[in-house]
Amino acid sequence: xxxxxxxxxxxxxxxxxxxxxxxxxxxxxxxxxxxxxxxxxxxxxxxxxxxxxxxxxxxxxxxxxxxxxxxxxxxxxxxxxxxxxxxxxxxxxxxxxxxxxxxxxxxxxxxxxxxxxxxxxxxxxxxxxxxxxxxxxxxxxxxxxxxxxxxxxxxxxxxxxxxxxxxxxxxxxxxxxxxxxxxxxxxxxxxxxxxxxxxxxxxxxxxxxxxxxxxxxxxxxxxxxxxxxxxxxxxxxxxxxxxxxxxxxxxxxxxxxxxxxxxxxxxxxxxxxxxxxxxxxxxxxxxxxxxxxxxxxxxxxxxxxxxxxxxxxxxxxxxxxxxxxxxxxxxxxxxx
Amino acid sequence: xxxxxxxxxxxxxxxxxxxxxxxxxxxxxxxxxxxxxxxxxxxxxxxxxxxxxxxxxxxxxxxxxxxxxxxxxxxxxxxxxxxxxxxxxxxxxxxxxxxxxxxxxxxxxxxxxxxxxxxxxxxxxxxxxxxxxxxxxxxxxxxxxxxxxxxxxxxxxxxxxxxxxxxxxxxxxxxxxxxxxxxxxxxxxxxxxxxxxxxxxxxxxxxxxxxxxxxxxxxxxxxxxxxxxxxxxxxxxxxxxxxxxxxxxxxxxxxxxxxxxxxxxxxxxxxxxxxxxxxxxxxxxxxxxxxxxxxxxxxxxxxxxxxxxxxxxxxxxxxxxxxxxxxxxxxxxxxxxxxxxxxxxxxxxxxxxxxxxxxxxxxxxxxxxxxxxxxxxxxxxxxxxxxxxxxxxxxxxxxxxxxxxxxxxxxxxxxxxxxxxxxxx
Numbered sequence: 090x091x092x093x094x095x096x097x098x099x100x101x102x103x104x105x106x107x108x109x110x111x112x113x114x115x116x117x118x119x120x121x122x123x124x125x126x127x128x129x130x131x132x133x134x135x136x137x138x139x140x141x142x143x144x145x146x147x148x149x150x151x152x153x154x155x156x157x158x159x160x161x162x163x164x165x166x167x168x169x170x171x172x173x174x175x176x177x178x179x180x181x182x183x184x185x186x187x188x189x190x191x192x193x194x195x196x197x198x199x200x201x202x203x204x205x206x207x208x209x210x211x212x213x214x215x216x217x218x219x220x221x222x223x224x225x226x227x228x229x230x231x232x233x234x235x236x237x238x239x240x241x242x243x244x245x246x247x248x249x250x251x252x253x254x255x256x257x258x259x260x261x262x263x264x265x266x267x268x269x270x271x272x273x274x275x276x277x278x279x280x281x282x283x284x285x286x287x288x289x290x291x292x293x294x295x296x297x298x299x300x301x302x303x304x305x306x307x308x309x310x311x312x313x314x315x316x317x318x319x320x321x322x323x324x325x326x327x328x329x330x331x332x333x334x335x336x337x338x339x340x341x342x343x344x345x346x347x348x349x350x351x352x353x354x355x356x357x358x359x360x361x362x363x364x365x366x367x368x369x370x371x372x373x374x375x376x377x378x379x380x381x382x383x384x385x386x387x388x389x390x391x392x393x394x395x396x397x398x399x400x401x402x403x404x405x406x407x408x409x410x411x412x413x414x415x416x417x418x419x420x421x422x423x424x425x
Numbered sequence: 426x427x428x429x430x431x432x433x434x435x436x437x438x439x440x441x442x443x444x445x446x447x448x449x450x451x452x453x454x455x456x457x458x459x460x461x462x463x464x465x466x467x468x469x470x471x472x473x474x475x476x477x478x479x480x481x482x483x484x485x486x487x488x489x490x491x492x493x494x495x496x497x498x499x500x501x502x503x504x505x506x507x508x509x510x511x512x513x514x515x516x517x518x519x520x521x522x523x524x525x526x527x528x529x530x531x532x533x534x535x536x537x538x539x540x541x542x543x544x545x546x547x548x549x550x551x552x553x554x555x556x557x558x559x560x561x562x563x564x565x566x567x568x569x570x571x572x573x574x575x576x577x578x579x580x581x582x583x584x585x586x587x588x589x590x591x592x593x594x595x596x597x598x599x600x601x602x603x604x605x606x607x608x609x610x611x612x613x614x615x616x617x618x619x620x621x622x623x624x625x626x627x628x629x630x631x632x633x634x635x636x637x638x639x640x641x642x643x644x645x646x647x648x649x650x651x652x653x654x655x656x657x658x659x660x661x662x663x664x665x666x667x668x669x670x671x672x673x674x675x676x677x678x679x680x681x682x683x684x685x686x687x688x689x690x691x692x693x694x695x696x697x698x699x700x701x702x703x704x705x706x707x708x709x710x711x712x713x714x715x716x717x718x719x720x721x722x723x724x725x726x727x728x729x730x731x732x733x734x735x736x737x738x739x740x741x742x743x744x745x746x747x748x749x750x751x752x753x754x755x756x757x758x759x760x761x762x763x764x765x766x767x768x769x770x771x772x773x774x775x776x777x778x779x780x781x782x783x784x785x786x787x788x789x790x791x792x793x794x795x796x797x798x799x800x801x802x803x804x805x806x807x808x809x810x811x812x813x814x815x816x817x818x819x820x821x822x823x824x825x826x827x828x829x830x831x832x833x834x835x836x837x838x839x840x841x842x843x844x845x846x847x848x849x850x
Contacts, residue, residue, distance in 0.1 A: 158850035162502030168850050177843075188828055188836070191843075194667070194818075259604060259660065279659050281825070366666025368659075369825025373666040381667040384495055388810055388844045 148402075154395035162391060174396035195397060197370045198378035201285075202354060205374060209289045209353045214345060217297045221304035222334075235305075239298035249295045250362025254278070257287055257363075278364055281371040288360045288372050295359060296352065300345045307341030308334070343416035347409055354405055375401050450482045451737045455726075456497060456507040458490045461693030463559070463758040470754065474744050481737050494670075501729070508732040509741065511559060515546035515725045516807050522546060522555035523728030528739030529554065535746065538765040544805040546725050556727030557746045560760030563719040563793050564618040564688040565710050566590065567695065567785075569597075571703035572683040576600035580706070587619065587647065587711040590684055595656055597683040605658035607684040608673030609648070611665060611821070613813020615686060618720040619644040620816075621799040622713025627812050628799070634808045634841045637834050644713065645820050645830065652824045658682055663824045668814045677705075684708075688719070689789040693759040696779040707785035709792035716797035719789075722804055723763060761789055808845070815840035 120128050150164075155174055157167035181190035190196045224235050241249065256262045257277040264274035277283045311334065319329045335342075357376035360366075366373035366381075375397070383394025455471075457464055464487050471483045486507065493512060500506040501521040512518065526532050532554060536543075539557040547553045573580050576597040581589040594606035609615055617625070625640030651657040658681070661673045677685035678698045692707070699705060710719040726745060728738045744750060748766045755762040757776050762768050775782060803809050819833040819840070828836065 158847060160848050160850075162499055163504075166502070170850065188832055191839070193836070276659065278664055284664075365664060365669050365671075367664040367821070367825065369663065369822050369827045370666045371825070371827075377666070381669075384499075386668050386814060388814060388848070389498075390847055 151395045152399055154391055155399050157392045159392070160388065160390070167392065170392070174392045175400070177393065178396055178400065192393070194370060194373065194378055194381075198373050198375045201371065201373055202356075202375045204285070205289060205356060206350065206353045209292055209356075210346070210349045212289060213293050213297060213300060213349045213353070214342070216293060217300035217304055217345065218338075220297065220301045221308055224301065224305055225308040238301055241295045242298040244295065246295065246358035247362050249291060250359040253287065253291045253359075254363050257283075279368050281368055284364050284368055284372050288356070288364060288374075291359055291363060292353070292356055296349075300349060303341050303345050303348075304338060307338045311337045339416065339420055343412065346416070347412050350408055350412060351405055354401065354408070450480055451734050452482045452484060453509065453732075453734060453737055453741055454484045454486055454507040455741075456486050456488055456493065456510040458488055458493050458511060460490075460690045461697065461758065463693070463754070463760070466754055466757045470745065470750055471741075474741065478740065478744075481740060483741055491670075501731075504731050506729045506731055508734060508738050509556075509726060509728055511724050511726050513722065513724050514810065515555075515727070516805060517810055519546055519548045519551075519555065519807075521730050522553070523730045523732060523735055523738065524551075524553035524555065525728050525735075525739050525742060526552070526554045528735050530739075530743050538748070539746070539763070541765070542723075542725075542763065542804075546727060549807070556725050556742065558723045558725050558763035559751075560690070560723050560755065560758070561721060561763045561793070562688050562690045562723040562761065563721050563789050564615055564686070565719045565789055565792055566684060566686045566708035567677060567691070568594075568685075568706050568708050569677065569680055569683045569703055570706050572597050572601055572603070572680060574704075576683075580708075581711075584717065585708075585711055587622070587644075587713060590708070590711045591651060591656055594682075594684040598656070601683070603681060603683065605676075605682050606656040607651075607686065608658035608661050608676055608682050609686040610673060611662050611669065611671035611817060613668075613816040614720060614722065614809075615688070616644065616648065616816060616820075617803060617809075617813065618710050618718065618800065619648075619686075619713065621718055621720065621797045621803075622710065622716050624713070624715035626799055627809070628802055628806055632806075634811055634845060637837045637841075640715070641816075642830065642834060645816070645823070645833070648820060649823050649830065659824070662821050665821065666818075668817050686710075688722075689761055689786075690724075692782060692785050692789075696759065696777055696782050699781075700779075705781050705785075707788040707792075709788055710795070716795070716800075718795045718797040718800040719792050720800045720803060721793065721796075723761075759786065761786065761793070808841075811841050811844040814844075 116128075119131065123131070153164065154167070156169060156171055157164065158170040158173065159167045161167050178192050178195050180192070181187075181196070183189045187193050187196040187200065220238055224231060224238070228234070244252075254261075258264075259274070259276050261277075263277065267274055275283070277287060315333050315337075316329065319333060324332075355376055356374050357380065360372055360374060361377055361380075364372040366377050379394045379397050379401070382397065383389055383391050455467075457467060464485070468485050471485055475481065475483060493510070494514065497506060497510060497512070498514075498518060501518060506521070515522075525535070529535055535554050535557070539554075542558050543554065545558075546555045568580055570580070573593070578593050578596045578600065581593050591606060597603065598606040609619070617627075620641045620643075623640045623643040624638075625644070626635055626638055627641075629635035648657065648662075652659060652662065658673055658676055661671050661676075665671055672687065673682065673685055674687065674691060674694065676682050677687075678695065680703055689707075695705060710717055726742070728735065728742060732738050745754075746764075748764060748770075751762065751764045752767050752770075752773070754760070755764075755767060756774050759775055759777060759782055762773065767773070775786060777783075815837045819828070819837050822828045823830055823833045
């Protein structure tokens with residue numbers, strides 16, 4: 090039986106072995122010529138090429154676009170206007186009153202996004218942690234519940250938006266339940282507070298499975314003997330959580346925080362389907378603003394959209410670096 | 426085995442033959458959107474065209490209206506796109522249309538039958554033949570006759586004002602416990618018929634956008650008040666940001682509102698989806714203080730300048746613009762005809778059993794005689810969209826309680842100035 094398995098294994102890997110043998114001689118020649126460092130560059134080149142074509146070049150182009158004006162789409166149709174688009178985005182008579190800003194919708198989007206990030210990331214981390222802690226216990230149907238919590242992650246954001254729209258709209262499921270319970274129906278998505286809360290709740294529901302999985306992996310990597318020692322010392326559970334679980338989850342927390350932060354600043358698709366940015370502009374977030382200005386508006390302004398996205402990118406970089414610095418500092422303190 | 430080999434060779438020859446045949450055909454791609462059944466009708470007409478023109482293969486790409494509005498402009502700006510497209514945003518993209526004058530069989534035929542509306546789709550001062558209007562449209566209202574009858578409320582008659590219609594619809598709403606009295610599409614184009622009725626003027630003496638005037642604000646104020654009073658369906662205008670287009674067609678079809686202001690292009694759609702669920706009528710545009718005029722428009726079929734096959738495009742366009750084909754298209758799609766010969770010949774045999782359709786079409790044809798200086802000028806004015814976009818954005822914000830009407834007025838002026846400024850850079 091082992092012989093058959095070995096034969097099958099060889100058969101399956103045969104094309105790769107053949108390919109490796111074929112490329113081996115030229116690579117050896119190449120390595121003699123470039124040295125080991127040069128070989129690293131060779132192996133990195135395909136990934137760098139993909140990164141360059143799909144990330145770096147668009148980033149540079151975006152920056153160039155942000156310094157052009159006019160209504161043309163191609164660069165050669167657009168005059169260079171320097172930092173004018175940035176000036177337009179940041180121009181305000183009174184920064185405490187958004188409507189005095191020249192691009193008031195940009196500031197509305199910035200404020201809304203800031204609120205969304207604070208509430209959504211906090212909720213996401215707390216809910217993911219609680220879910221991970223529960224799923225880490227030896228409960229019945231643990232595999233089933235893990236699948237249930239992860240399932241929304243597999244859904245397309247458009248599907249998520251539509252499902253919740255059908256639940257929350259005037260003739261939706263929630264109102265049907267409310268009416269059957271003798272309550273007054275509500276147009277949930279027409280209320281500023283409910284609509285904002287819905288965007289936070291829906292995006293948390295849709296993505297928490299992913300973060301739960303990261304935290305669960307962290308929880309399972311914590312050595313059991315630490316908990317056993319704590320149990321022998323009759324340490325209260327809250328102290329065990331604060332002194333063992335939380336500190337050892339630190340690296341996973343850092344990953345979850347950075348990813349959740351980036352994802353929530355970039356929030357767009359499910360919210361666009363769910364609320365369209367409304368009511369009014371109360372759920373207009375930055376990415377939708379950029380999309381509206383650059384693509385969906387009747388008279389589109391790619392330069393202004395590019396400038397807004399560069400500013401958003403800059404904020405994301407700062408937040409990520411800050412986050413990493415804080416988590417490394419915390420790790421360093423723990424190590425001491 | 427011999428049979429198998431012979432069959433294989435025969436199949437291979439046939440395959441190569443068909444490839445060679447296909448390679449000999451010129452492919453023309455038409456980007457097309459539908460409001461109702463016109464996509465099916467057009468496919469049928471094109472199938473017949475291909476039978477008589479085996480050298481041309483016409484591919485009808487059915488897309489959502491949003492694709493025409495958002496993706497086609499980007500394709501055009503980069504010098505790409507289909508060979509032919511059905512477009513509503515005609516004037517603003519006029520630089521991208523192919524001038525068919527030197528390619529069509531008889532330019533005089535085109536001038537005679539479509540010439541009145543060439544200015545809607547070509548740059549100012551040009552004598553190009555860019556295409557033709559597949560249909561004329563006119564904004565106007567629809568009322569759910571059954572709901573009015575059930576409520577015992579008489580429908581306002583000729584010369585009724587916006588206030589009359591909203592007051593009557595309010596009675597129906599209260600009687601039938603409906604969520605709202607009326608809805609108007611979330612579109613600057615749609616509400617411009619209302620602003621025109623109250624004497625709005627968007628166009629300055631120099632042809633550039635004029636400041637927002639009292640006529641515009643009168644109708645905007647009414648819309649806001651009607652929303653605050655719970656008379657206008659809030660989901661359409663309040664529940665979205667920016668210039669997002671939203672129609673209330675489904676709400677009318679589902680009998681959630683007794684009165685709906687949209688346009689003639691919906692007739693086939695309403696007929697198909699409402700069926701005999703209830704009776705409905707077209708009402709024309711309610712009157713304001715100055716006029717009772719709907720806003721004309723329509724979809725145009727235009728050749729794209731970047732096509733590699735302008736001659737073949739012209740052959741397809743000649744066929745589709747012919748009186749016989751357009752008559753059939755009009756009769757089957759239940760659209761208002763845009764072909765002068767078809768209009769003058771009359772006797773259109775609209776193909777429907779729905780008793781609501783013929784009176785609705787007649788109402789829109791009669792309403793097309795009503796006009797105002799603004800509604801006459803808007804279809805051929807290149808800055809119309811600058812106005813439409815900001816009207817929708819800012820009035821929605823007022824409805825949502827974010828800004829006041831006065832603030833909205835100055836912000837709309839600023840938005841339009843910014844648009845003009847960007848375009849002149």
